[in-house]
Amino acid sequence: MRHQVRPSDEELWSSIAAGDELAFGRLFDRYSRPVYNHAFRLTGSWSTAEDVTQATFLVAWRRRHDARLVDGSALPWLLVVATNTARSEWRSARRWLALLRRLPAERYADGDLAEDVSARLDDERRMTEVLSVVRGLSPADREAVALCLWSGVSYPDAAAVLGISEVAVRSRVSRARSRLARLMPEEIQEGKR
Amino acid sequence: MNDILDLPAERDLPPEAAHAMRARLLGVASPPPARTPRLRIAVAVAALLTVASGAAAVMWGRPNPSTVQVLATGAGELSPTLRNATERCLQWNSPQRQTRQDPEERPVPVSLADLAVATERGDRALVLFMNDVGYATCDVEGAGTPRESGGGATEPWPHGEWLPGPVQRLLLTSTEHDGGDISVSGRVSSRVDRLVLDHGDGRSTTARLSGGAFGLMTSDARLKAGNDPELVSYDAHGTEIDRRPLFQAEDQLEHCYAGPDGKRIYGKPTSDCRPAEKWRR
Numbered sequence: 074m075r076h077q078v079r080p081s082d083e084e085l086w087s088s089i090a091a092g093d094e095l096a097f098g099r100l101f102d103r104y105s106r107p108v109y110n111h112a113f114r115l116t117g118s119w120s121t122a123e124d125v126t127q128a129t130f131l132v133a134w135r136r137r138h139d140a141r142l143v144d145g146s147a148l149p150w151l152l153v154v155a156t157n158t159a160r161s162e163w164r165s166a167r168r169w170l171a172l173l174r175r176l177p178a179e180r181y182a183d184g185d186l187a188e189d190v191s192a193r194l195d196d197e198r199r200m201t202e203v204l205s206v207v208r209g210l211s212p213a214d215r216e217a218v219a220l221c222l223w224s225g226v227s228y229p230d231a232a233a234v235l236g237i238s239e240v241a242v243r244s245r246v247s248r249a250r251s252r253l254a255r256l257m258p259e260e261i262q263e264g265k266r
Numbered sequence: 267m268n269d270i271l272d273l274p275a276e277r278d279l280p281p282e283a284a285h286a287m288r289a290r291l292l293g294v295a296s297p298p299p300a301r302t303p304r305l306r307i308a309v310a311v312a313a314l315l316t317v318a319s320g321a322a323a324v325m326w327g328r329p330n331p332s333t334v335q336v337l338a339t340g341a342g343e344l345s346p347t348l349r350n351a352t353e354r355c356l357q358w359n360s361p362q363r364q365t366r367q368d369p370e371e372r373p374v375p376v377s378l379a380d381l382a383v384a385t386e387r388g389d390r391a392l393v394l395f396m397n398d399v400g401y402a403t404c405d406v407e408g409a410g411t412p413r414e415s416g417g418g419a420t421e422p423w424p425h426g427e428w429l430p431g432p433v434q435r436l437l438l439t440s441t442e443h444d445g446g447d448i449s450v451s452g453r454v455s456s457r458v459d460r461l462v463l464d465h466g467d468g469r470s471t472t473a474r475l476s477g478g479a480f481g482l483m484t485s486d487a488r489l490k491a492g493n494d495p496e497l498v499s500y501d502a503h504g505t506e507i508d509r510r511p512l513f514q515a516e517d518q519l520e521h522c523y524a525g526p527d528g529k530r531i532y533g534k535p536t537s538d539c540r541p542a543e544k545w546r547r
Contacts, residue, residue, distance in 0.1 A: 094295035101288050110276040123283055130291050131415070135441060189280075196274035203273065223273060 082147040089137045097137075101130055104151055111152050111224045115159040117200040119193050129155040141234060149226050149234040156216055209256045210249050217245035218253075294415060347409060348384045351391035351416075355404035359395070359420050374400035374420050382479035382547075383451065392481045394436065394451040396547070399423070403437040405449040428542040430523040430532035432458045432499045432508045433480075445489035448512070450482045450497070455543035459502040463512065466493030473497075478547045 080088075080099070088096035105126055112125035132154050133140065133147075143149045207215055216235070220226045221242065228246075232239040279287070344352060357363075361373035376395040380402075384393040389411075394403040404418035419437045435452040454461060454475060461473040461480050465487060473482035489495050491513050499508040510520065522533030523542040531542045 092295075094292050097295045098288060098292050101291060105279055105284060105287070106276070109279050113277075114273060119277070123279065123287070126279065127287050127291070130287075131294060134291065134295050135446075193277070196277070199274050 081145060082142055083145055086137070086140060086142060086147060089134070090140075097130075097134055100133070100147065104148055105130070107148060107224065108151050108155050111219065112155050112159055113196070114200065114223050115156060115219055117197055117204045119197065121159075125155055125159050128158045132158065143230045143233040146230070149220070149230045152220055152224055152226060153216075153234050156219060160212070206253065206256050210252060214245045214249040214252070217242055218249045221246050222249075290415070344381075344384060345386065347389070348386050348391055348393070350410035351386065351404070351406040352378060352381060352384055352393050354406050354409050354414065354416065355393045355395070355402065355418060358404060358416070358418055359402040372399075372422055374402055374422055376402045376420075383474060383476050383481040385474055385481040385483055387483045387485045390447075390449065390483060392437075392449040392451055392483055394479055394481060396453070396479060401436055401453075403451045405437065405439040425531050425542075427545045428523075428525060428531050429453060429455055429545050430519055430542060431455075431510075431521075431540055432543055433461060433497060433510070434545075435497070438512070440489070444491040445487075445493075445495070447484045447487050448482075448489055449484075450480075450512070452480055453478050453545050454480055454499065455545055457501050457507060457543065458499045460500040460504075462498045462500070464496045464498050464509075465489055466495045478545055 080096075082100075082103075085096045085100050085103075089100060108129050109122050109126045112122035112129070113119055116122055116125060129151060133151060136154075140147065141150050207218065210218065217231065220231045220235075221228060226234075228239050228242045232242045235242065278284070356376065356378065359374070359376055361375050374397075376397060380395040380397040382394045382396045384391065386392070389408050391406045391409055392404070393406070395401060400420065400422035402418065402420040404416055406414065406416035408414045409416075417437075417439045432455045433452060434454075435450055437451045438448060440446050440448045448463075450463070450473070456478070458475065461475060461482070463471045463473065463482055463484070465471070465484075467490070469487070471482060471484050471487065473480040489512075495512040496509050497512055498506060501507050514520065519533040522530050522536050522539040524530045524539035525542050528539075530539055533539070
């Protein structure tokens with residue numbers, strides 16, 4: 074009988090800190106998807122989300138000695154790194170970042186992927202609408218929304234990784250919720266009904 | 267309120283992209299091959315060839331390849347690695363790619379003939395192209411190898427020939443979120459004779475200037491944002507004419523800068539704008 078024991082994030086990170094690139098590969102396999110989707114929700118672009126995902130894991134490797142695991146999980150810290158990457162000055166509309174060389178976008182021209190391309194374009198349109206509203210929040214409140222409401226990080230974990238109190242996180246989310254309720258244009262709400 | 271939570275469904279990374287991304291990240295994470303004497307010789311030869319072709323080459327204190335900085339100021343002066351880096355930067359900045367990145371922006375077409383400055387330290391290279399339309403600049407590591415990575419920026423000139431004072435930063439990359447080693451490129455006015463990065467810890471690195479452009483790379487500098495490193499400009503008499511934080515975003519300048527007509531060009535409105543300076547190649 075074969076069985077596989079899944080190493081904990083702490084075990085993985087301990088190996089990564091010692092320079093084990095295979096452990097780093099496992100971390101990528103484990104968390105690239107949530108980081109990619111978090112990045113998409115911050116940027117509204119799947120293409121940019123790829124860049125941010127790469128940048129996030131590159132930073133994770135470079136900062137492997139000072140990463141902060143929260144309650145045994147590396148994900149909250151990775152999401153905060155992704156948030157910082159996405160909002161850095163590189164992300165301004167007129168600049169681009171190719172932290173690692175990406176595959177050319179022409180790959181999407183394949184017929185089999187046409188449907189996927191169309192669905193992703195719909196995602197981007199929808200996310201652009203949402204972000205246009207969310208940009209009315211302060212950066213701190215936006216970060217709380219993205220981490221806790223969109224990416225499902227618990228309040229205590231968000232507090233630990235952001236280095237603030239849990240009360241402060243709850244307060245940011247609560248403030249964001251009420252402000253968003255006021256900012257949300259009717260057409261966006263109707264568009265989803 | 268639930269509407270704001272009604273987001274597009276999560277998706278997987280495209281498998282091909284995920285596979286390639288993983289491979290490249292592991293390439294970065296793999297320990298670099300040991301530097302062999304042959305590589306040292308190759309780097310030294312590259313430096314010598316560059317000197318022979320008329321560009322400057324500077325040997326810093328230690329005889330380590332990563333501390334050799336090679337500078338080229340034109341396409342004919344490129345070392346093989348700099349040529350790889352410039353080609354990669356041109357590829358990243360192709361008009362088609364720029365249009366994909368931002369369909370609403372006018373692309374800046376650049377070619378090898380527009381190369382203003384290219385500099386390398388070890389396997390890192392910094393290149394800057396400038397023409398009448400705008401600029402493109404890249405920081406490339408391991409160009410032409412499986413470990414290749416990099417970052418860049420491109421845009422039409424924000425305010426044409428006007429600079430926010432004597433110096434304008436166009437690209438800044440760092441190996442750590444708060445410093446480490448940095449690569450900076452940009453442009454300077456004709457008043458600037460020397461541009462120096464003051465690390466804020468007693469050390470400094472001098473930028474390479476060429477035809478109104480500059481490139482600056484550090485090696486093993488371990489810069490710390492908390493030390494407030496600054497870019498310091500000097501005129502031909504050695505007088506300090508400008509000092510500004512390295513990590514300050516260009517849209518958060520400490521001062522505003524106005525043209526000769528008093529009209530503000532850069533920075534937030536304040537009462538005491540400094541003069542914007544003209545840039546000439």
